[in-house]
Amino acid sequence: MPMEPDVFVWGALLGGCQTHRNVQLGERVAQHLINLEPLNHAFYMNLCDIYAKAGRYNDMRRIRASMKEQRIKKEVPGCSMIEVNGIVHEFSTIGSPDVVMDELVFVLTTLxxxxxxxxxxxWREIRKNLIEIKEDQ
Incomplete structure (x- = not known):
């Protein structure tokens, strides 16, 4: 890399570790990011997610306890978006309009x-094919 990687490059690497469940590299990258920005909750939360996906719940609890002890908390509410019939609907942890939520519940229930x-x-088709295969043998 022609320049020194910044927090965004390191953050992308941490995201990759989370996606690919690379705990060892994720720990090292998260620690580097925490050293760069010790009050940024995102790095702690990414590491918690890495631990959770790996089944390392004690490590996840340790990180959350460390955040609580240092009074580091998520300041920005979580947000998700879904597109239905070309219309993007946004949902956040602080709430969404009831009409939109009713529509979402209906769509998800239908799906x-x-x-x-x-x-x-x-499953019926699989059973039928397995029986046919067994009969052919």
């Missing part, structure tokens, strides 16, 4: 029911 029906159909 869930359709997936259950497809699952039953898929």
């Amino acid at each position: 869930s029911n359709e997936m259950k029906i497809l699952q039953v159909t898929l």
